[in-house]
Amino acid sequence: MNIITRGFRGRRRDSGRPLPPGQYLTHDFPVLSAGPTPRIPLDAWEFTVTTEQGERHRWSWTELMGLAAESITTDIHCVTRWSKLDTDWRGVSLDTLLSNVATEADFAMALSYGGYTTNLPLEDLLDGKAWIAYQYNGEDLASEHGGPARLLVPHLYLWKSAKWIRGIDLMLQDSPGFWEQLGYHDYGDPWREQRYQGD
Ligand SMILES: Nc1nc2c(c(=O)[nH]1)N[C@H]1C(S)=C(S)[C@@H](COP(=O)(O)O)O[C@H]1N2
Numbered sequence: 001m002n003i004i005t006r007g008f009r010g011r012r013r014d015s016g017r018p019l020p021p022g023q024y025l026t027h028d029f030p031v032l033s034a035g036p037t038p039r040i041p042l043d044a045w046e047f048t049v050t051t052e053q054g055e056r057h058r059w060s061w062t063e064l065m066g067l068a069a070e071s072i073t074t075d076i077h078c079v080t081r082w083s084k085l086d087t088d089w090r091g092v093s094l095d096t097l098l099s100n101v102a103t104e105a106d107f108a109m110a111l112s113y114g115g116y117t118t119n120l121p122l123e124d125l126l127d128g129k130a131w132i133a134y135q136y137n138g139e140d141l142a143s144e145h146g147g148p149a150r151l152l153v154p155h156l157y158l159w160k161s162a163k164w165i166r167g168i169d170l171m172l173q174d175s176p177g178f179w180e181q182l183g184y185h186d187y188g189d190p191w192r193e194q195r196y197q198g199d
């Protein structure tokens with residue numbers, strides 16, 4: 001039998017929670033962007049999934065807003081060593097967006113407005129592990145944090161959570177994205193401390 005002892009009322013939920021190795025806790029929300037913040041008017045925004053066959057599935061902003069949304073509370077971990085606990089997001093699960101997409105692909109490339117890219121195994125986007133997030137703390141996602149919408153893949157280092165997401169290319173073969181080409185780890189599991197190639 002498991003006996004779970006809860007902390008006294010009012011205790012910070014994050015105290016004593018283990019962090020991935022080499023990480024420290026932060027309570028603010030640092031901004032890390034490799035370039036300028038792109039501004040995308042909502043009437044021009046679209047999200048496109050392109051299969052390995054070149055088949056395109058597109059959602060306008062209005063269409064995205066019409067899909068079932070989920071609230072997500074999750075810890076996030078940046079490779080520059082900050083972690084932030086219990087962050088609150090709202091967005092659409094990739095399961096929803098990919099449900100009618102026929103593909104044999106095992107890999108995905110997330111593509112951002114502004115040119116940023118990052119690669120992931122397709123399975124890391126499925127089964128409730130990834131979202132197109134458009135709210136943070138109950139408010140529209142700020143543009144410096146990737147608004148109007150960003151990818152959120154919290155079980156991997158945060159560089160995999162592409163800000164200003166504009167689409168996902170499905171690929172039969174893996175291919176490195178922006179940071180991955182510059183020596184960051186192909187997968188980026190914070191619990192295994194996969195920061196750089198070879199970790
Ligand atoms: N398009 C885009 N997405 C990006 C980045 C970027 O430079 N451009 N930086 C990544 C990195 S390294 C991190 S740690 C997080 C930072 O998200 P934040 O600025 O909201 O904290 O976004 C990731 N997504």
Ligand SMILES: [Mo]
Pocket residue numbers: 032078079080158159
């Ligand atoms: Mo990062």
